[in-house]
Amino acid sequence: MTKNSPLSRNLRRHPKQQRSKERVEKILDAAAMVFDEIGYEAATTHLIAAKAGAAIGSLYQFFPDKAAIFHAMELRHIERVKVLWAQTNIPEIIRLSLREMMHTLVNAVAEMFEQPVSRVVFVQFYLKREIFQSIDETMTQEAIDFMSNLLHQRNSSLPETQCRLLAEVCVHSSNAVILSALRNPDQQHQQQLLQEIENLLVSYLEPYVGESRLSYVMKVMKCPHCQSQKLSKNGYRRGKQCYICKDCGKQFVENSHHFTKRNLLV
Numbered sequence: 001m002t003k004n005s006p007l008s009r010n011l012r013r014h015p016k017q018q019r020s021k022e023r024v025e026k027i028l029d030a031a032a033m034v035f036d037e038i039g040y041e042a043a044t045t046h047l048i049a050a051k052a053g054a055a056i057g058s059l060y061q062f063f064p065d066k067a068a069i070f071h072a073m074e075l076r077h078i079e080r081v082k083v084l085w086a087q088t089n090i091p092e093i094i095r096l097s098l099r100e101m102m103h104t105l106v107n108a109v110a111e112m113f114e115q116p117v118s119r120v121v122f123v124q125f126y127l128k129r130e131i132f133q134s135i136d137e138t139m140t141q142e143a144i145d146f147m148s149n150l151l152h153q154r155n156s157s158l159p160e161t162q163c164r165l166l167a168e169v170c171v172h173s174s175n176a177v178i179l180s181a182l183r184n185p186d187q188q189h190q191q192q193l194l195q196e197i198e199n200l201l202v203s204y205l206e207p208y209v210g211e212s213r214l215s216y217v218m219k220v221m222k223c224p225h226c227q228s229q230k231l232s233k234n235g236y237r238r239g240k241q242c243y244i245c246k247d248c249g250k251q252f253v254e255n256s257h258h259f260t261k262r263n264l265l266v
Contacts, residue, residue: 032116
């Protein structure tokens, strides 16, 4: 938590020491658990402080009431979403197979919702929107913009209007399944639902951005001994490039049979 972050600017007192920062995070996580267990209306600052193992006076040093705590939770979730988008390497991820790309994105989102604050904020947005101060439909639109850009870069022949339509369906359908999963008390079934999002998106997007729709096929060299792609050039022999495999350590001379086709974008 930096001094200039949205969360720190909205605290009653800015936590300077690491111990104080950890205390704020503990209060937010405790509040998330209390809101999850008994709902926002029944929750009190005393229950939140007790769940955090903190004195009520310690909580009031940073937050005047539970509304301020929930607002801080909103800001924490926004920060995490922004980090998630920023850390997504679009040029790299669009070169994966569609299945790998969806697996990477869904896993990243699932990991974010393992955190109590993000999980509760997401669920409450659909159950009690009137308590929100910072999050509105704009966040959903930003997610659609992000997905639309991803799809357009993966297949630039798709019109932008179609990319946006596809993105809207992906985001809204994923959010519906995520909401159902996060509200389900059965952890195993919750994980199964989250995993099915990947299958849902792959099936839906295959005709538009699947491997068969990409416009350039690149040949990728593989080791003939272990099939690894981790190779280094190792001089020439009779005018042909030699390679050494970083995994098995064996050497070989370039041959057309050592290539495999991999779909990439132009």
